[in-house]
Amino acid sequence: MLLDVQDLRVDRIVTGPQGEPVPEPALAGVNFRIVKGRILGLVGEHAAGKSLAASAILGLLRPSARLVGGRALFEGQDLLRMSESDLTRVRGARIGFVVQSGHATLDPNSRVGAQLVRAQSIHRPIVKAEAAWRAETIMSSMGIPEPRLRAQAWPHELTPGIVQRVVLGLALINEPQLLIADEPTAGLDITTQVQILDLLHLELRRRRIGGIIITRDLGVVAQYCDDIAVMYAGQVVEQGPVMQVFARPAHPFTRSMISDAPERLGIAGRQIVPPRMEPEQGCSYRPRCADATERCLVAPPLVGAGVHAARCHFARIAAA
Numbered sequence: 076m077l078l079d080v081q082d083l084r085v086d087r088i089v090t091g092p093q094g095e096p097v098p099e100p101a102l103a104g105v106n107f108r109i110v111k112g113r114i115l116g117l118v119g120e121h122a123a124g125k126s127l128a129a130s131a132i133l134g135l136l137r138p139s140a141r142l143v144g145g146r147a148l149f150e151g152q153d154l155l156r157m158s159e160s161d162l163t164r165v166r167g168a169r170i171g172f173v174v175q176s177g178h179a180t181l182d183p184n185s186r187v188g189a190q191l192v193r194a195q196s197i198h199r200p201i202v203k204a205e206a207a208w209r210a211e212t213i214m215s216s217m218g219i220p221e222p223r224l225r226a227q228a229w230p231h232e233l234t235p236g237i238v239q240r241v242v243l244g245l246a247l248i249n250e251p252q253l254l255i256a257d258e259p260t261a262g263l264d265i266t267t268q269v270q271i272l273d274l275l276h277l278e279l280r281r282r283r284i285g286g287i288i289i290t291r292d293l294g295v296v297a298q299y300c301d302d303i304a305v306m307y308a309g310q311v312v313e314q315g316p317v318m319q320v321f322a323r324p325a326h327p328f329t330r331s332m333i334s335d336a337p338e339r340l341g342i343a344g345r346q347i348v349p350p351r352m353e354p355e356q357g358c359s360y361r362p363r364c365a366d367a368t369e370r371c372l373v374a375p376p377l378v379g380a381g382v383h384a385a386r387c388h389f390a391r392i393a394a395a
């Protein structure tokens with residue numbers, strides 16, 4: 076197991092009526108697993124908590140959020156309990172991370188080649204000439220033409236597609252075992268999106284590294300991922316192999332997502348903000364669930380058979 080996230084819980088700190096800080100559950104039980112060399116699609120509506128989960132795992136929570144509990148075992152080591160200095164050694168080296176607005180990753184005041192060199196030298200001592208050669212090599216494998224020339228460019232001189240290729244190169248240059256890509260094609264035109272996703276998929280397979288692709292687009296999951304984890308209102312409500320979940324979705328939200336796609340989750344689709352979680356109300360999907368009964372006033376556990384599991388009292392999951 077490369078990464079095993081168990082019952083990850085995070086509170087968001089909001090301001091109460093008297094101006095006092097009030098914790099409110101933002102992640103209320105996120106569970107998913109990534110097996111070496113496999114790609115997981117973490118999917119869900121706007122504000123479901125996908126980016127928050129990735130940030131929590133990587134120790135990148137803003138002060139407006141607080142880790143409450145859970146485990147994130149990366150090759151057996153709990154990332155949530157690592158010291159900041161140990162985590163700094165993991166982040167950007169053993170785990171590559173592409174943030175949701177990837178272009179913001181690049182320093183506008185530094186040439187892209189220099190940024191790729193710096194990404195290596197902060198993690199290990201490396202001779203400058205070798206780092207520069209590796210920077211050009213990764214640019215070339217990211218499909219950037221004339222890498223030596225482009226290494227001298229400033230970020231603003233590059234097209235959005237090339238910028239995103241550099242961002243991917245930055246995430247891969249230290250040969251991570253796991254790459255987390257949060258909406259890696261946001262803001263790009265459709266043709267460039269396909270090119271970037273093809274490239275990401277190819278590189279993950281070629282390097283045999285595990286990947287998490289965070290997306291709102293089920294088509295991306297179907298095409299590029301082996302496993303899926305479906306998030307709703309701060310919880311993973313269903314997870315399993317893509318083929319199995321698409322063929323026999325066990326959670327009503329997954330079923331509605333599949334039948335509505337791409338209108339609800341597609342790139343240009345309508346965004347629905349899930350209701351704030353009220354734990355005392357039982358299942359968080361109850362207000363929208365056509366199958367809800369009295370029993371759903373009690374929060375359902377994650378139940379499953381083998382690798383396929385769902386958080387619903389009435390989920391019937393056949394063993395694969």
Ligand SMILES: Nc1ncnc2c1ncn2[C@@H]1O[C@H](COP(=O)(O)OP(=O)(O)OP(=O)(O)O)[C@@H](O)[C@H]1O
Binds near residue numbers: 087122123128136
């Ligand atoms: N790094 C972070 N630190 C603190 N709070 C965060 C962080 N990232 C997201 N949040 C907050 O977590 C809540 C859930 O939002 P999140 O960004 O995780 O949704 P999402 O599922 O990624 O949605 P989208 O598809 O729109 O990107 C929001 O209130 C958001 O402001």
Ligand code: SF4
Binds near residue numbers: 359365368371
């Ligand atoms: S537990 Fe009840 S409300 Fe929740 S998804 Fe299942 S049927 Fe719907």
Ligand SMILES: [Mg+2]
Binds near residue numbers: 257
């Ligand atoms: Mg997000």
